[in-house]
Amino acid sequence: MRVVSQQKAEKNPAAGMDKKEIVKQTAALLAERFPMRVRLNEPLKNHTTYKVGGPAAAICIPASRAELQEILKFCHQQQAAVYLLGSGSNILVHDQGVDMLVFRLNKCCSEISHTDNLVYAGAGVLVAELVKYCEKHNLAGLDFMAGIPGTVGGALRMNAGAFVGEIGDRVILIDAMTYQGEYLTMKGDKAGFGYRRANHLQDKIMLGCQLRMIQGTREELESAREGYLAQRAAKQPLDYGSCGSVFKRPPGQYAGTLIEKAGCKGLRIGGAMVSPKHANFIINYENATAQDIFQLIHKVQRMVFQQFNIWLELEVKLVGFSDEEEKKVFKPN
Numbered sequence: 001m002r003v004v005s006q007q008k009a010e011k012n013p014a015a016g017m018d019k020k021e022i023v024k025q026t027a028a029l030l031a032e033r034f035p036m037r038v039r040l041n042e043p044l045k046n047h048t049t050y051k052v053g054g055p056a057a058a059i060c061i062p063a064s065r066a067e068l069q070e071i072l073k074f075c076h077q078q079q080a081a082v083y084l085l086g087s088g089s090n091i092l093v094h095d096q097g098v099d100m101l102v103f104r105l106n107k108c109c110s111e112i113s114h115t116d117n118l119v120y121a122g123a124g125v126l127v128a129e130l131v132k133y134c135e136k137h138n139l140a141g142l143d144f145m146a147g148i149p150g151t152v153g154g155a156l157r158m159n160a161g162a163f164v165g166e167i168g169d170r171v172i173l174i175d176a177m178t179y180q181g182e183y184l185t186m187k188g189d190k191a192g193f194g195y196r197r198a199n200h201l202q203d204k205i206m207l208g209c210q211l212r213m214i215q216g217t218r219e220e221l222e223s224a225r226e227g228y229l230a231q232r233a234a235k236q237p238l239d240y241g242s243c244g245s246v247f248k249r250p251p252g253q254y255a256g257t258l259i260e261k262a263g264c265k266g267l268r269i270g271g272a273m274v275s276p277k278h279a280n281f282i283i284n285y286e287n288a289t290a291q292d293i294f295q296l297i298h299k300v301q302r303m304v305f306q307q308f309n310i311w312l313e314l315e316v317k318l319v320g321f322s323d324e325e326e327k328k329v330f331k332p333n
């Protein structure tokens with residue numbers, strides 16, 4: 001039986017009517033069976049920090065890991081494409097939406113606990129909650145994550161980080177599930193963590209992780225968190241929808257500096273704008289569409305390439321875009 005992985009689904013979920021019909025039928029069956037957990041034709045703009053994106057065939061919010069497993073196995077049996085959504089803070093969803101069943105784990109993976117300096121956080125826990133929890137229990141080592149508006153699952157998948165570190169530095173164990181609904185546990189050092197990537201997590205669903213923290217004091221941690229939040233507020237356009245940094249840092253360079261030097265600050269396409277405050281942020285300035293943002297991303301890449309011969313690699317993940325569209329931003333053409 002063909003495995004419908006998220007990676008594959010991310011690439012071209014809408015390719016072919018058959019897949020679309022399968023997803024639609026699967027969504028309808030699930031909505032009948034789990035009426036409290038499944039909503040059909042859910043607009044994804046309500047689930048992304050960009051506030052753009054068309055509907056998913058359905059959004060599914062399982063109440064427990066057992067229920068997630070049951071639903072995933074059913075989707076696999078039906079060969080319906082599924083997508084894992086955290087807080088939607090690092091994705092750009094196509095205006096036409098996605099022919100996929102989108103899962104959120106905020107109910108089934110919401111636990112947080114600790115024993116000594118080992119913290120366990122479910123994938124659906126918000127990074128902000130995790131930071132506050134650690135602070136309350138005098139546990140240091142992730143305070144620099146304050147202000148990252150994602151979930152633990154999204155942070156693992158992205159190896160999110162800021163200022164002085166990345167979440168991967170603290171991860172000892174990861175509980176995950178395959179897209180076929182099988183549980184597995186991985187050691188943190190086998191996740192393939194690198195700069196904004198986790199190579200061996202791409203084809204897995206994160207359920208939670210154990211993190212090794214170090215002793216700190218509440219006062220120090222509170223002051224560190226406030227300092228990081230103040231730095232973000234000073235440098236980032238937090239009043240607008242965005243995905244944070246659009247582009248990864250090229251080796252030895254800062255994407256923001258290159259974009260600014262290429263004269264892109266303030267550049268607009270439709271309702272999307274290269275932030276005048278932070279050039280690596282493309283913001284939803286005024287009712288932008290995903291297409292506005294996509295076109296502006298591509299324009300910035302071309303302008304930077306023209307001037308510096310560097311093609312900026314996307315940090316943001318495109319969801320529901322065609323292979324052809326993805327190719328456009330993948331390399332110069």
Ligand SMILES: Cc1cc2nc3c(=O)[nH]c(=O)nc-3n(C[C@H](O)[C@H](O)[C@H](O)COP(=O)(O)OP(=O)(O)OC[C@H]3O[C@@H](n4cnc5c(N)ncnc54)[C@H](O)[C@@H]3O)c2cc1C
Pocket residue numbers: 006049083084085086087088089090091105123147148149150151152153154155156157158159160161162204205206207236238242243244245317
């Ligand atoms: C204002 C702002 C500031 C930001 N600052 C930072 C920063 O300082 N550092 C940084 O690294 N990022 C930053 N980001 C980007 C973003 O918050 C992070 O990448 C975050 O880790 C994404 O988490 P998420 O839960 O929103 O994931 P999503 O955006 O929902 O998803 C991101 C990827 O993770 C996958 N995913 C999510 N959950 C799971 C799961 N349970 N299992 C498997 N795959 C999953 C998705 O399928 C997708 O491929 C910022 C974004 C904004 C809007």
